[in-house]
Amino acid sequence: MAETFPWLSWLIFFPLVSAALIALLPARAERTIRLWATLASVAELAFALPLWWRLIPGHPGWQFAEHRSWLPGLGSSYSLGADGISVPLVLLTVILTAVAIVGAYNAVEKRPREFYALLLALESAMIGTFFARDLLLFYVFWEAMLVPMYLLIGVWGGPRRVYAAIKFFIYTMAGSVLMLVAILWLYFLNRSVTGESTFALDAFYRLPIAPATQVWLFLAFALAFAIKVPMFPFHTWLPDAHVEAPTAGSVILAAILLKMGTYGFIRFAMPLFPVASAQLTPWIVGLALIGIVYGALVAMVQPDLKKLVAYSSVSHLGFVMLGLYALNAQGMAGAMLQMLNHGISTGALFLLVGVIYERRHTRLIADFGGLWKPLPVFASVFLVILLSSVGLPGTNGFVGEFLVLLGAFRTNVWWAVIAGTGVILSAIYMLWMFQRVMFGPVKHPENERLSDLSMRERLVFAPLLLLVFWLGVQPQPLLDRMQPALDRTLALVRERTAVSERMAETQEPLPQTKEPMLVVPARGIR
Amino acid sequence: MPLLWIIPALPLLAVALNLLIGDRLGRRGTAVLAVGSVGLSFAAAVRAVMALAARPEHERAITETAYTWMRVGDFSADVAFLLDPLSAVMALVVTGVGFLIHVYSTGYMAHDAGYRRFFLYLNLFMFSMLTLVLADNFLLLFVGWEGVGLCSYLLIGFWYTRPSAVEAGKKAFIVNRIGDYGFILGMLTLFAWGGSLQFERLFAAAPHVFAVGSAVITAATLLLFLGATGKSAQLPLYTWLPDAMEGPTPVSALIHAATMVTAGVYMVARCHVLFDLAPAALQTVAVVGAATALFAGTIGLAQNDIKRVLAYSTVSQLGYMFFACGVGGYGAGVFHLMTHAFFKALLFLGAGSVIHALSDEQDLRRMGGLARRLPWTHGTMLIATLAIAGIPPFAGFFSKDEILHAAFASGHYGVWIAGLLGASLTAFYMFRLYVLAFRGASRLTPEAEHHLHESPPSMIAPLVVLAGLSVVGGWIGPPMMEGGHWLARWLRPVFETGTHGHEAAHHVSRGVEWTLILLSVAAAAVGIYAAFRYYLQRPELSTRLREQYAALHALFSNKYWVDELYDAVVVAPIHRGSLRLWRFWDEKIVDGTVNGVGYVFEGASAVLRLFQTGFVGTYAWFFTLGVVLLVAQLVRR
Amino acid sequence: MTAALDTIPLAWTLGLSAIVFVIGVVGVLVRRNALVIFMSIELMLNAANLAFVAFARSLGSLDGQVFVFFVMTVAAAEVAIGLAIIVNVYRLKETVYVDEINLLKG
Amino acid sequence: MTLVLFVAFAAVLIGCSLMTILHRNPVTSALFLVLAFCSLAGLYLLLHAEFLAMVQVIVYAGAIMVLFLFVIMYLNLKRDVEHGLQFALRRGAGWLLGALLLAEAALLVGRRWSGGPVTQTAEALPAIGNTQALGQVLYTRYLFPFEITSIVLLVAMIGAVVIAQGRGPKVGATEKPNS
């Protein structure tokens, strides 16, 4: 792995630099701005794609790792790494960012410069979050994501955008600050055991933690992630944020930001605190199952398309959580797939909603009806995406959903029995919505002369449709890439469970040390 | 190698081409593409089956693996195809009947605006159905299973501007989904205990891992059967099929009569090894099948829509197939599946021809006397009606007789009586249909009268072919052949694996067998006679009957109010509950708590601001209070 | 505490200083006239001074007295500025009552 | 003798202090404060701080209090009106805290204090507080604070000028409050 070129850093900072450059363009030059933004996102995509081939299959550890000193006094370092878990998610990120940028050409009427700059900055933060291998660095990226997203919702959003933006920001932050406390606790715990000041994830992976301590740490981490996921009952920010966000914002929010939560579980919460995780499994799985059913039921009665999709996300992410907590190969792989699937299909759904919103400036189901007639291509694309979301075999949604159910079933039959009802319910709410929007006679005359998907829009959906079928028909290459990392995570969980359970039931949470928090090289004192 | 993957791939290719260059093909090109692909597919199937037949009996199973679909941990599923006698029968029926119906459709849909879309869906359906039939594992079968469901959804709602069609499509999909839920859970159970979803491996392992009658296998098979009831419109999930008649008639013929709805039967037959291990499940299959046969038959008595009558008859016939399987007569079930495909497809196509001729009139009460005006349609329809009624030597007679024989021979007398009763009912309502449509005086609207014409050759030709099949189709399975008839022998390699508990029971004496045949023919004859008497000779009798048994008639014509019941018990409460869940629980309680926290802080802020009076005295007072409290800390110590 | 009759016990002086200090505090709390409040503050400062002197006496060190000297200087400076401020407020608002001066609040 | 004087001065001090904060007329208050300061000077004398006693009378009672009186006269202040429930409440609250504070002090002082230089009574070092010694330390040990004090006085000067300067040039007089 003698990587000389800091590839991952390049991936992280290229969009940021592009954002800065775009911000310097004159505000009037909208065409140039769009062009640059598109080029930047496509270039980023081109830079990221080789990750797919260059990821060494069967290699469970970090690849393309980078390590640089950052805050030596604290022991935090700028260290990055990729593996089979993060690479697919990063690829999803770059693809959807590009798609969102191209998709937003017409939607963003005011201040495209700032809009695109923020979107690219957001991309940087998201990629950084996936690649960070140092907890403090991770936290920095994690929180940094909030700001651009907040502005995207707040400035370019709908009528209640301010409320939604603030709610999004504060709710998410409320969860994550406790994680910061837990990170610090972990840091000192590690220091008291090993004497080493470090925020490195790998070091924490080796740290034995007493079960009693684990519970608190896990809860702090889990809250942050559960809000992001969002798990029932922490989900109410999501419908608000989605409804108010501009299309590109919704796309990114649904496709990537929500994955941060589940990524956090798989990368941090579960392997670091396996005993606590196991102890709390009934609660988490319970919430996931409630989320599946609840999200679907509530989605069913939504009058607003975006809200419907938002609640469906709650349901889908419930599947992901269920898969993770099945704690077996199938469940984990299914959960990972489901993360990607949800990114693709829900991202596409938001784009689709954006397409008609651009044309009609409404998202209420009741304002549509009979759209198939004027918009056959649009309707067909919508149908395919919708079926992927419903999990029809042959599309990506099925593979993930089935693997999750399989994993869950093998852990606990009843989990799968309850989760399976989501299969029925998702069909109900999606098809009913589709029926009301697309079928029947054209109820509103203004819908009659809507224009169908333009070339650009078709171009936007093409990669997503491709992914839908490719992952549905041939998921194995992806599975092969993820498996080693997932196996490592599973092994880590087992191993650490064993280690922790050998420890004494109670351990002094933090043995006090006299040495200072900061290790600073002394300067000569005369 | 017979290249099995070609069979489903051809229609898929047609779909792709249709999507990509369909707009440049024109109607003719589209038709050629669609029909041609299915025809080629049929040819490929024939070739493959011949290759299969050329093999010695016990090597008649060809597996072809295309690639690994997914492999995670110890779970793996391939995209692999299996051709054995059972799937061979299915493949031939599907491609054969499918081809005919494609041909028919070119005429029937000739003036529809959605011509290209129609064939797109239809080809997609062929692909899915063939995948279903040829899959060598449950997961791939499920791909086809859901795929046909999707196509069914799309085709039922083909005329999407009609709300009723759209509603019917959605209903079909959702009801099927309920079945699929069972199917998925069944698959999960099988994998969790059986260790594989590949048919061969699973069936080989099944007798070793599952004890006969154990809870696991019973649950698994019942769950699979739940899937089958959805797909094959059995109680309690049959309600979508009659509504599905909103689709174009060729669709009804292909999907909702000949092929897709029989998928459940095929699946049960395919899994006979498993069902044999679960007697309770088998019993359930038999009872549900028989009950459905009878139940749907009674509803069929009172329907006036020509396609609805046929739909209920389909439900009823499917019931026959299931109870055949339930009593262990898998071969009989498959036999009936095949013959039913011929005559029911014919019936639908014939009905379609009538509808087409009458400018989309479907109500039997506004038909009559069409025999002379539509001679080809009338002739073929009569053959089909005789076939379904079970009159020898038409196809239906042989298969239905075999089913009843199997029921009787295996000792399921109750089921047998139900079957006999059902046969009589079938004959009655089918001939009622026949009489109302083709005999008697014309009750046509003047407008329909004006446009009345016989269908074009592209529609008549398939009718004729199917009529031929409806006549001769049953002859491959004559009763009382030594060592089983031809079809049974062909299927033997499939059905003789697993347990053999039911084989012995099949042997009853010739005398009994003859009696059974006579009884069933007599039952049919009674039905036919009654139909002629009540609807042709003395129509007023039927009116009187209807008045005498008004309650019963209401029950039948309103389909036992099952739709209304489901609506009131399941749909409406869920909808209402969800609304409440959203409006009250989600917005008021969950989100209310979140916002409540915000309000609490705002309130606290307002209160704290009150302390900030702007008066120096207040400030000093709180300052001093602080001092007092701090010093109090010392004093306390 | 001590045998010498002409020596004042420290506790007495301290007690006295505490009483005067508290009187000063109470004055700040109960009055509305800025000038009187200011005078009360002067009382507090002087109470502190008394404590210093008393301690200096009992410790036998000069530091306390020096401290008092500095305090007096500072107090003088404070009075100069404080009175200027009060006069300025009076000029603008025609009042020295602190409960009439609450433009800023909340 | 000393004790008697102490008690006398203390009584006057307390009485005058009380009158300062109780009397409604600011002029009277100020005058009582002068008296209090004088008695404080007396106490300083008793405590052998002669220089301080002198400064107390000259600077405090003299200069500072004159300034006070001057301002009171200048502003032409009348008797403060403080009736009504509001003021009663404020008085009650104020006295309550005062009482609490005093009670706490008493409780603290009432305890036995251990060790400390407090117990080294002053007999050993009589009459140290003479002016000469004070002057000496002020310019040696306390040179730095002394210099700071000079700046403090400078600031007081500047400050008083800034704020109390006559109407003179209207500094920002046209501004309108806008918040």
Place this chain on the structure above:
Amino acid sequence: MNAMVPPPLIAADWWALGPTIALSAGVLLLLLLEFVPSRPNSSRAALVSLLALVASVIAILRVRDVKRSLFEGMFVHDGFTVFFTLLFCGITALAILQSWDYLKRTRLHRAEYYPLLLSATLGMIVMAASSDLITIFLGLELMSLALYVLVGFRRSQLESSEASLKYFLLGAFASGFLLYGIALLYGATGTTQLARIAQFLGDSAALKSPLVLAGGLLLLVGFAFKVAAVPFHMWTPDAYEGAPTTVTGYMSAGAKAAGFAALLRIVIVALDGVQADWRPILTWMAILTMTVGNVTALLQTNLKRMLAYSSIAHAGYVLVALVAGGTDGASAALFYLAVYSLMNLGAFGLLALLGRQGEERVLISDLAGLGFRQPLLAIAMTVFMLSLGGIPPTAGFMGKVYVFGVAVKAGLIPLVVVGVLNSVVSIFYYLRVTVAMYMHEAHGEPVEVAWAIPSTIAVLIALALTLYWGVQAQGLLNEAQRSVLGLL
């Protein structure tokens, strides 16, 4: 003893005294320059003040690694002093850059402004640099007196005068307590030198003497007032709101830092032995300060007032570091104060730009629509607000990490949890600023922004440092840590 002649000063001592000398000289020079007539809106005074500050910085940097105790500890020169001297000089320099144009625009351009500013800075430096209660008191009074005047500098405006009056009366009131505390401590230990107090407490059983404890407490009250800790905070919003905006910025940063500097030195050098007695009190004070500050800020409409409450809350965060105690806590407090000063000054500096001649446009709604019309201002303001709220990648985040880190290390998890939750509450009102700027359109005439070169420089410096310390704080962390080692 009284005849003792102090040891002569060596060269390094003069450099160490450099800032005090340079600032005093600056004050005098400025006053003298008034006799030399100048153009009406001359920048002479500001330049001279900056020169004095530069001289101070140069002087102290020459001897930054030297440790000296002068005048028997009344002026000590150690890392702590150097850190705070640099901090105060920086704060003052920024404040001068911000005032440069503001004074002219608001017609406050009077000769006395800069001398007062420099005197206050001198007072702060004395507070931080002295290890004797006498000089600490004098430094505090010097600073306070100058600030009383500066707060009331808009003397023709009632708000300003009222603010000044309130600040003054309460400040004097607090001084009384502080003084009484010093007296008690002096009485209990016989000295005002911190080192000797520590010595005395170290080798005697007087540790638990109520005099020591009460004295310490009253001392705490005095400084808690200066740093605006609850319940001694109530003057803060009024004084901040009424004062000229640049003065508000200056005092919010400088006075608070100075108060903490003195408090830290006292706590670390003198009262280390009574840590355990202080801890619960400080804990509660920290909790109350954070919570009251943040919660009350939620509903404010005036930005200055909101930032005043925010500054109260930030005092609470620093108190958390104090509760953690030891060099860890002190170093965290130093770091946080530096960061806080920077971002707060930055925010107030931006507020000072708003409004035409003489107007004060500091309502949150006044910012409406500024986001895209004034990108630099809006971006800078956003960064400062996010930094105040502790969002990465800004310096405020690193500050929170460090402060809460040392608290976690000390095992104060509940306190830290309260702290982080408070930062969540706080983000609500910080976001309101960005909401106004980016998400609301201006009603009526939009507020004017008066850019000038000096203030722009000030904004850019603050912005750059806030971001730089957000991504690479190691340098400042090192300084904060080194500065608290081996206090004199």
